Amino acid sequence: MFKKKPDKFLLYLVDFAEHLNKTAEYFVHYKVKDNTTLKEFANTIKRYESEADNKVHQIIKDLNDAFITPIDREDILELTMHLDDVVDGMEEFTGLMDIYQIYSANGYVDQFSHNILKCTEEILQSLKLIADSKLKDVGPHAIKIKDYESKCDDLYRESLKDLFQKETDPIKVIQYKEIYETLEDIADYCQDVASTLQSVIMKNA
Numbered sequence: 630m631f632k633k634k635p636d637k638f639l640l641y642l643v644d645f646a647e648h649l650n651k652t653a654e655y656f657v658h659y660k661v662k663d664n665t666t667l668k669e670f671a672n673t674i675k676r677y678e679s680e681a682d683n684k685v686h687q688i689i690k691d692l693n694d695a696f697i698t699p700i701d702r703e704d705i706l707e708l709t710m711h712l713d714d715v716v717d718g719m720e721e722f723t724g725l726m727d728i729y730q731i732y733s734a735n736g737y738v739d740q741f742s743h744n745i746l747k748c749t750e751e752i753l754q755s756l757k758l759i760a761d762s763k764l765k766d767v768g769p770h771a772i773k774i775k776d777y778e779s780k781c782d783d784l785y786r787e788s789l790k791d792l793f794q795k796e797t798d799p800i801k802v803i804q805y806k807e808i809y810e811t812l813e814d815i816a817d818y819c820q821d822v823a824s825t826l827q828s829v830i831m832k833n834a
Contacts, residue, residue: 638695638705639756639760642712642756642759643753643760646753646755648680649712650749652749653745655677656745656746657743661734667726667730671727675724689709700829701829704829708756708826712752715819715822718811718812718815722812726808729808741813744777744778751777764830764833767829767830771823771830775820785809785812788805
């Protein structure tokens with residue numbers, strides 16, 4: 630089923646995963662200090678999101694023209710859309726930061742972001758393994774992604790509990806609740822990638 634030379638669709642997915650990981654690294658490491666840096670942060674993530682959309686369009690176009698694909702075309706499409714969802718989620722988060730004019734991340738945001746970055750690293754490793762015809766080695770990486778997502782589930786509950794107990798400004802409660810929900814959504818999108826990876830493993834074992 631797999632050629633010695635990686636199929637172009639598998640290379641597309643690796644390229645997309647590299648783009649996702651690059652976006653996540655910027656997302657985690659860029660430090661917002663004021664309105665100017667916040668604008669730069671939001672605009673850069675928006676640019677990454679637009680580039681991801683272009684990758685989606687290219688993959689869909691080529692899928693429509695392809696007669697044979699290395700794995701089920703439905704799985705290629707699912708992986709593509711889930712990868713795009715993760716980038717979209719980061720863009721949504723930066724948009725909220727810009728709308729609410731929040732210039733610094735708290736400890737919960739930092740922990741969410743760290744786990745999301747770890748997810749993208751595992752996603753990239755998984756797709757590289759698939760491209761190298763090493764399907765049997767993908768499973769542990771998919772499990773790690775789900776472990777990081779589970780940590781985000783715990784963080785979500787903990788962050789909301791802390792927010793409702795300590796924050797007295799109702800506007801900030803609304804703002805941070807939406808921010809935490811968006812970060813949890815991003816982790817969920819990463820889990821969607823992991824679930825599709827596990828499906829690919831099962832179908833092609």
